[in-house]
Amino acid sequence: MILPVIEFPMDDVLELGAVFCAALSGGLSAIRKSFDIFGVLVLAWATGLGGGILRDVLIGATPPVGISSWRLVVAALAAGVVIYFFHPRLERMRRGIIVLDAGALALFVIVGTTKGLDYGVGLMAAVIVGTLTGIGGGVLRDLLTSEAPLILQDRQLYAVPAIVGASITAVLWREGWLTGWTQLATIALIFGFRLVSLRLGWTVPGPWSGRRGGAGSGRM
Amino acid sequence: MILPVIEFPMDDVLELGAVFCAALSGGLSAIRKSFDIFGVLVLAWATGLGGGILRDVLIGATPPVGISSWRLVVAALAAGVVIYFFHPRLERMRRGIIVLDAGALALFVIVGTTKGLDYGVGLMAAVIVGTLTGIGGGVLRDLLTSEAPLILQDRQLYAVPAIVGASITAVLWREGWLTGWTQLATIALIFGFRLVSLRLGWTVPGPWSGRRGGAGSGRM
Amino acid sequence: MILPVIEFPMDDVLELGAVFCAALSGGLSAIRKSFDIFGVLVLAWATGLGGGILRDVLIGATPPVGISSWRLVVAALAAGVVIYFFHPRLERMRRGIIVLDAGALALFVIVGTTKGLDYGVGLMAAVIVGTLTGIGGGVLRDLLTSEAPLILQDRQLYAVPAIVGASITAVLWREGWLTGWTQLATIALIFGFRLVSLRLGWTVPGPWSGRRGGAGSGRM
Incomplete structure (x- = not known):
């Protein structure tokens, strides 16, 4: 039995808040790079909404909400x-922002996965676009500031909670158990997983310590 | 009353010229990075047509004209x-190229905004894709040469005239006043705004001089 | 007379093998940058499937196979x-990997061009997306590791065989001669062209030795 996808009855305030929180990190990166005010606004927009834009392009949901929704764009700007x-002042509130950012990650992943399922892209593709919704903004932020994406190297559990949450959402959907409540529980799970991993210093394995190949920045 | 969008009766020469001028800046970046001839051609193509490709992907107009129009591709190459x-020789003609580039910016913004409106993406999305049509090529050029986008940090009024022009176009369209003539006037406005700002050294605010957060290149 | 595009009767093993080989180069880049295990997996995925994802987005074939095909994603991971x-150990097998990579390039270009033609994007667009299918993964790999794309500067004949092969495919299709056999012959041609160029040290022209413009990293 396949239930229709039930959208999470998300308070608008919640979604706008998630975009706002995610966008903060983009603005801070721009400040650190001494970008001008236009650069700060673009980075906030790209970081807050870039993951969703990427998702919408991949599932064919054009125009992406990241350019067509007034409220989302205003929240990011x-x-x-x-x-x-x-x-x-915000630099000093670092810890608080990390917590807010974890909440935004959790929300983005659920919204993104659900939208992918809604567009009929299949379970795995939905998990991938859900994860990209959560982490894509940060990757775009790093690319626009000419850095290799932090998420690929900092060993933190940031993508892992996202992938786990997206997978749970996909399974719930397949089993017909995806409701507002189970979505909410999954959001809480991702959020908690992320915060606990930070608190306890959990990491994913870093570079494997075999004899390193050394030289060679060549193609292959 | 909503008039159908009337396409600007643009001389083909004009559009091809705009792509050619924008592409010059990409080729020059490639030269400065000592790219090979293939790299120079790719950068010219990406800079001349990348903004339009981005626009077409965002509004769902696939395949983008930047890969399907012979004449546009040939102009860029x-x-x-x-x-x-x-x-x-062209490095010495720097000032002339800046003027041509301002003209290309103006044209791209109007064409891009109008195409967005034509595809029914809504006013704000049309303004965003119009602006991206104008500035996207330069951003892509900088990413492909591993630089943070100049437009985000150089404080010049480059994006501002684009946003103003795109917004005017959207308002004209909403009011049913978008004709070849009003489009032409808007192009002249963007072009003039950009050149005057250059001439008079107008800038947007740079990094805000609060106590800088200093350290921390971390995620948040 | 226009024949329907006949898909290359490709052994699945062949296509999965091509993705696997292309993905190896992404993983190696991640290792050299000391990315963590998540970074290695993402780079392998982006390099093995990024060209095809770019192609599918440009021709409107969403969701791209690079996120929706289990087998392809598993091969890359x-x-x-x-x-x-x-x-x-693999660093020491460098030469072997280069050969495998040339095979992957050849296969990607033919598959990509054919898919473009199949989607009715026109001859030139099909050649462009076919070429991008072959080279896009490597470009994405370099961007994600914060490098200017190697293919734009290393003077090797990597893109040239791709463009030649894609063009031949497009002409064969237009003439109604595109069959499994002619596709196979074109794959062999690209593969051989690439290997011979490596063996004989053929290069494309590097930076033109006029008086270099020197300074100026400015916009234009």
């Missing part, structure tokens, strides 16, 4: 404005 | 060839 | 796992 004027 | 052989 | 554990 508002984060840019706040960062531009108050970043010294 | 021709700029690459010219740059490859004559770049020392 | 398997390469990442192999690289993670055995990269010192």
Whole structure:
């Protein structure tokens, strides 16, 4: 039995808040690179909404909500404005922002996976686009500031909770158990998993310590 | 009353010229990075047509004209060839190229915004894709040469005229006033705005001078 | 007379093998950058399947096979796992991997061009997306490791065989001669062209030796 996908009855405030929180990290990166105010706004927009834009392009949901939803765009740009004027204060609130960012990650993954399933892309593709919804903004942020994506190298459990949460969502959907409540539980799980991993310093394995190949920046 | 979008009766020469001019800047970047001839051609193509490709992907207009229009592709590649052989001379014509580039920006923004409106993406999305049509090529050029996008940090008024022009186009369309003539006037406005800002040294605010957060290249 | 596009009767093993080989190079790049295991897997996925994802987005074939095909995704991730554990040994097999990579290039180009033609994007667009299918993964790999794409600067004949092969495929299709056999012959041609160019040290022209413009990393 396949239930229709039930959208998470998300308070708008919640979704806008998630975009705002994710966008803060983009604005801060721009500040650290001494970007001008336009750069700060673009980075906030790209970081807050880039994951969803990537998702929408991949599942064929054009135009992406990241360019067509007034409220989402305003939420991201508002984060840019706040960062531009108050970043010294926000740098000091680092820990608080990390917690908010974990919440945004959790929400993005569930919303993204559900939207993928809704568009009929299949279970695995939905898990991938759900994960990309959560982590894509940060990757785009790093590319636009000419850094290799932090998420690929910092060994933190950031993508892992995302993949786990997206997979659970896909399984719940396949079994017909995807409701607002199970979505909410999955959000809480991702959020908690991320925070616990930070608290306890869990990491994924770093570079494997075989004899390193050394030289060679060549193609192959 | 909503008039159908009237396409700007653009001389083909004009559009091809705009792509050619924009592509020059990509070829020059490739030369400065000591790319080979293939790299010069790719950079010319990506810079001249990348903004439009991005726009077409976002509004669902696949395949993008940047890969399907013979004339546009040839115009971009021709700029690459010219740059490859004559770049020392062109480096000295810097001022002239900046003027041509401003013209290309103006044209791209109007064409891009109008196409977005034509595809029914809504006013704000059309303004965003119009702006991206104008600035996207330069961003792609910088990413492909492993630089943080200049437009995010150089404080010049490059994106601002684009956003203003795209917004005017969207308003004209909503009011049913978008004709070849009003489009032409908007192009002239963007072009003039950009040149005047260059001439008078107008800038957007740079990094805000609060106490800088200093350290921390971390995620958040 | 236009024949329907006949798909190359490709052994699944062949296609999965091509993805696996291409993905190896992504995993190796990640290792050299000291990415963690998640980074190695993402780089393997992006390098093995990124060209095809780019192609599918450009021709409107969403969701791209690079996120929806179990077998392809598993093949790419398997390469990442192999690289993670055995990269010192694989670094020493460099020459063998280059040969395998040439085979993957050849296959990708034919599959990509044919899919473009199948989607009715026109001859030139099909040649472009076919070429991008072959080279796009490597470009994405370099961007994700914060390098300027090697293919734009190393003067090797990598893109040239791809473009030649894609063009031949397009012409064969237009003439109604595209069959499994002519596709196979074109694959052999690209593969041989690439290997011969490596063996004989053929290169494309590097930076043109006019007086170099020197300074100026400015916009234009």
